Amino acid sequence: MSKEFKIIPAERTFGVEYAIRDIVEASQEAKKAGKDLICLNIGDPVKYGFKTPEHIIKAACEALLNNLNSYSESTGISEAIEAIKGYALKKGIQPVDIYITQGASEAIEFAISALANPGDNILLPSPCYPLYQAIVAKFQIEPRFYYLDEEKDWEIDIDSIEPLIDDKTKAIVIINPNNPTGAVYSKKTLEKILEIAEEYHLVVLSDEIYDQFILEEGLEHVSIAALTDKVPVLTFNGLSKNYFAPGFRIGWGIVSGPEEMLKDYIDAIHKLARTRLCASHPLQFAIPAALNQENVYIKQVIPQLKKRRDLLVDGINSIPCLSCVKPKGAFYAFPKFEIPGIEDLDFVKRLILEEGVVVVHGSGFGQKPNTKHFRIIFLPEEAVILKALERIERFVKKFL
Template identity: 30%
Template sequence: MANNGGSSRRGDDGVGVGVTPSRWRFFRPTAGTPLAAAGSMSIRSVLNRLNSSVDASGTRPVVPLGHGDPTSSACFRTAPEAEDAVVDALRSRKHNGYSPTVGVPQARSAIAEYLSRDLPYELSPDDIYLTSGCVQAIEIMISVLAQPGANILLPRPGFPMYKSRTTFSELEVRYFDLVPERGWEADLESVKAIADENTVAILIINPSNPCGSVYSHDHLAQIAETAGELGILIIADEVYDHLAFGSKPFIPMGIFGKTVPVITLGAISKRWLVPGWRLGWIATCDPNGILKETKIDQSIQNYINITSDPATFIQGAVPQIIANTKEEYFNKILDLLRNSADLCYGKIKDIRGITCPHKPEGSMFVMAKLDLSCLDGFSDDIDFCCRLAKEESVIVLPGLGSDHFRH
């Protein structure tokens, strides 16, 4: 056997020991790789850092406010009908095998019908692709769009997962600002200024993570018109669909699907309070067939063919979850979120050095502004969040983690 440059000796038990590292041919990860960069800027990386700052020997219970996981609060529990649906799916023994790559037909039909309730046209089950949560839906769409030279427009502030996925896929990002004085509406003039012939899509998150805003029909119409003029598709992240508790109702971007192709990303994670069930979807809201014409739908199918599926028994439960959950349950959750938002907004106003530019109207988040000039000894927002975790066991996400400015 050839010597590859390493040295070794055989121990008493016959097992080789002491092989030098020069023998191994796989690379050593470096900070410059897309994977290393994407991982370091992810929301999970930031949360891991904050959680590690908590004083393990302290007596204060951890208050986790940095992640959109409603299950951390006992008052947020899924509907009994959803739990029963999962139990029934398991006991039926019909959902223990592999599912079709695009999803179980009955689940796709149920989701198409669910989304069509709010649209001026009907979605087909063929328009629905099931994913392992909304995060996998993000992964698929960014990977599909990441062609050489292409760029995508992302909101700032925004959900950090998009930046992580675009970095890993080496898709260029261009940011447009959300304006806090206008309820975090998109600055559409800046959208027009940064787009060019290589721009493929714009991301709209509504209701917003992390801003807690909900867009009006008029603003969504303006976004659709702008995207149509630019010839780009809209990725509509609506994982918080219907979690609107302010003056404006939730309106899906898909109602403008005849103006511009819309790809909606969603999940049962937030409205049903079950992020751990990992059931999401991609919905092509495109009655004009532009996504088929440009083969985007085929690219989605191709990517799904090389990735994993959501758990089959959860897919099997979806029709019953959607059909049986009572409106009273949803109203109860909205009341809880509204009361929490009112309390949070009111308390923030009483804290010197922290302001809230816009009262939250949807999702599960509020974006606050930190004025470091009023606070001694803090270098930036990350330092503030780390010390808050260490001294008070309270976890909040820094604005930098949402691609926002420091204060």
């Protein structure tokens, strides 16, 4: 075989990017140069000292010790499905089908790949969690971006949706609470989304992985699936965030809406589930352990996160050329910067290399054109956040 010969990868991989991990190269370069890194790029609570509750770990360990290590049913064990059904009913969702996956990411990929063909399009929020752009690129589906309005606490700009829709539009994605902005959508906004979905026969894909991370007193998370029995909705969730178990890779999709309309689509999702056999059998036993009792741990965590959020947002808003809308949910903020002559990716790379503060560029989230942002997390302890703010301010002042 000729030494000049190269294996050419499939075209479907060319557009696949994942901004959150794609900045690792700059981080490694900074580390080699001796920089003390403050990593504020990946939303993994366990990395910042939060712990998976003991009873959830115990349930998985007991399953392992009891030799529940065979393949399970492709869509999940009955005990876990019943627990998810109970959780859904408490949220006002009437499940037609439930399937358990290797993280919510797999549930989302199954839902999209079972629905849309190459050349079809799906409506995504701008900004958006990069997983969605990666999935649609892989399956050669066109992403069309509707806007979130920064001037209105990142609420969905309803007027930006309908002009995107044509006969190839299959679904609209909402992320609520939103990653990267921390927005929590109002019932009124969700009802408008359902009106559009019903009129144009769209499936609603609702990512609710942060639904228990609500940071405002008196604010309630509303599941869009609870507001309709006419529109097909897939609701995604899992153990990673609410139950501090990202490494378990256990998630699920809840299908709701008109059963007859959904039958073939559900069958297609189940086919995809069978091709990878199953999610981890013993770890599925963590689902009933988590969902069948009150989540006490997150109630202890929320007050800490509110303090850290306020510290971060107030600090950013005190730095020249930066501004930040206060997030109402999740644990991310999406500050805007207005510095002439530097784009967001260069800003982030230089911030990493010069100050050791690792954040993610806003263009990796599909931010609105002609705007410049970065995503930053507020999971670390307050002393770490303060140190990061000092470095960010010192960096920004270099441009003034």
